[in-house]
Amino acid sequence: MPILTKFNDFRTRNAYNIVLESWLDTKTLDEISAALKAFKTGPMKNQFIMWYDDGITPPQFTSALNKITNPDKRKSYGALESHYKKFVEMKDQQAAAAIKKAAEEMS
Numbered sequence: 001m002p003i004l005t006k007f008n009d010f011r012t013r014n015a016y017n018i019v020l021e022s023w024l025d026t027k028t029l030d031e032i033s034a035a036l037k038a039f040k041t042g043p044m045k046n047q048f049i050m051w052y053d054d055g056i057t058p059p060q061f062t063s064a065l066n067k068i069t070n071p072d073k074r075k076s077y078g079a080l081e082s083h084y085k086k087f088v089e090m091k092d093q094q095a096a097a098a099i100k101k102a103a104e105e106m107s
Contacts, residue, residue: 021067028047031043033080044083051084057088058081
């Protein structure tokens, strides 16, 4: 039975998954959205950390989302777009604070 389940997952992914960039596809976005609807932010945070560490900027994320041709589907990911922008801003502020603290300790 697990083989049948894996085959069905593969068929679904091929039929409905859209690769937007080498680092982003709609399956990933759907998984994050589903987790958020269940009030689970862990998957979103983990994915955002990976993107941030890979140097993905909010404009790159927006550009990838703009490749979605279905307006309803694109609109459903709008919250992720703003969440990622805020996440990057937060990480940049944390990095700036860490640099400032390190500079103060050296003085």
